[in-house]
Amino acid sequence: MRASLLQMQVDPDESVASRRERAASLVRGQAGADLVVLPELWPVGAFAHDRFAAEAEDADPATGPTALAMSAAARDAGVWLHAGSIVEKGEEGGALYNTSLVFSPTGELAAAYRKIHRFGFDRGEAALMTAGTTPVTVPHPQATLGLATCYDLRFPELFRALVDAGAGVLVVPAGWPAKRAAHWSLFTRARAVENQCFVLACGSAGTHAGVAQAGHSAVIDPWGETVAEAATTDETVLTVDLDLTQIEKVREVFPVLKDRVL
Numbered sequence: 001m002r003a004s005l006l007q008m009q010v011d012p013d014e015s016v017a018s019r020r021e022r023a024a025s026l027v028r029g030q031a032g033a034d035l036v037v038l039p040e041l042w043p044v045g046a047f048a049h050d051r052f053a054a055e056a057e058d059a060d061p062a063t064g065p066t067a068l069a070m071s072a073a074a075r076d077a078g079v080w081l082h083a084g085s086i087v088e089k090g091e092e093g094g095a096l097y098n099t100s101l102v103f104s105p106t107g108e109l110a111a112a113y114r115k116i117h118r119f120g121f122d123r124g125e126a127a128l129m130t131a132g133t134t135p136v137t138v139p140h141p142q143a144t145l146g147l148a149t150c151y152d153l154r155f156p157e158l159f160r161a162l163v164d165a166g167a168g169v170l171v172v173p174a175g176w177p178a179k180r181a182a183h184w185s186l187f188t189r190a191r192a193v194e195n196q197c198f199v200l201a202c203g204s205a206g207t208h209a210g211v212a213q214a215g216h217s218a219v220i221d222p223w224g225e226t227v228a229e230a231a232t233t234d235e236t237v238l239t240v241d242l243d244l245t246q247i248e249k250v251r252e253v254f255p256v257l258k259d260r261v262l
């Protein structure tokens with residue numbers, strides 16, 4: 001599997017419309033990849049809480065501008081696209097969700113995952129967004145993808161549920177702050193090792209709402225080795241070729257998942 005992680009710059013001085021066009025053009029540049037991944041809430045910024053309501057949009061490409069642009073870009077490039085997440089306007093009176101969208105190479109919306117663990121304790125995302133309730137996997141032709149978003153990384157039970165549903169590649173878009181970069185590196189590796197999965201963790205670059213982003217997007221293999229890591233907090237594209245047979249090989253030679261009791 002060739003995967004490309006697009007560690008996009010999210011700055012307040014660029015309009016959402018311009019960033020959307022830029023994201024679409026970056027995706028179009030990834031023809032030949034088997035999976036392309038964008039960060040969490042890249043249209044508005046994961047910490048731009050005061051803009052969440054105004055920038056909320058539909059997850060349906062027929063009515064949502066980001067969904068439409070990402071569907072077209074996936075189709076034009078002929079790639080599976082994890083389009084990061086958007087602030088989704090729920091159908092039920094005013095509820096907002098942090099929703100990840102996955103498109104197939106024909107531009108179909110293959111999956112939508114509403115982030116289950118909202119960050120901020122009683123403020124920010126936790127106060128403004130409604131929590132999702134359902135873990136989501138996606139049947140990519142090469143491996144089952146398990147979806148999680150940023151703060152979800154701190155909750156290993158979600159990842160176990162994804163593995164139980166057949167996931168071999170865990171895809172994690174994020175807007176992780178630079179000041180907790182050490183936790184990012186720890187959790188991405190921990191989730192890979194304990195679940196014997198690949199982890200594709202795509203962070204964002206830049207500073208928005210005063211929060212400098214950690215960047216350092218990373219791809220970790222099922223043994224916990226870092227296959228590739230962005231060496232920067234700036235915008236960059238991380239492209240990596242993964243040997244997916246490693247998932248079964250690691251599970252065979254070190255069958256720890258079979259020793260689960262609970």
Ligand SMILES: NC(=O)CCC(=O)C(=O)O
Nearest residue numbers: 046119150151175177180
């Ligand atoms: N956007 C997020 O979920 C941020 C999570 C975070 O900052 C942390 O877990 O630390």
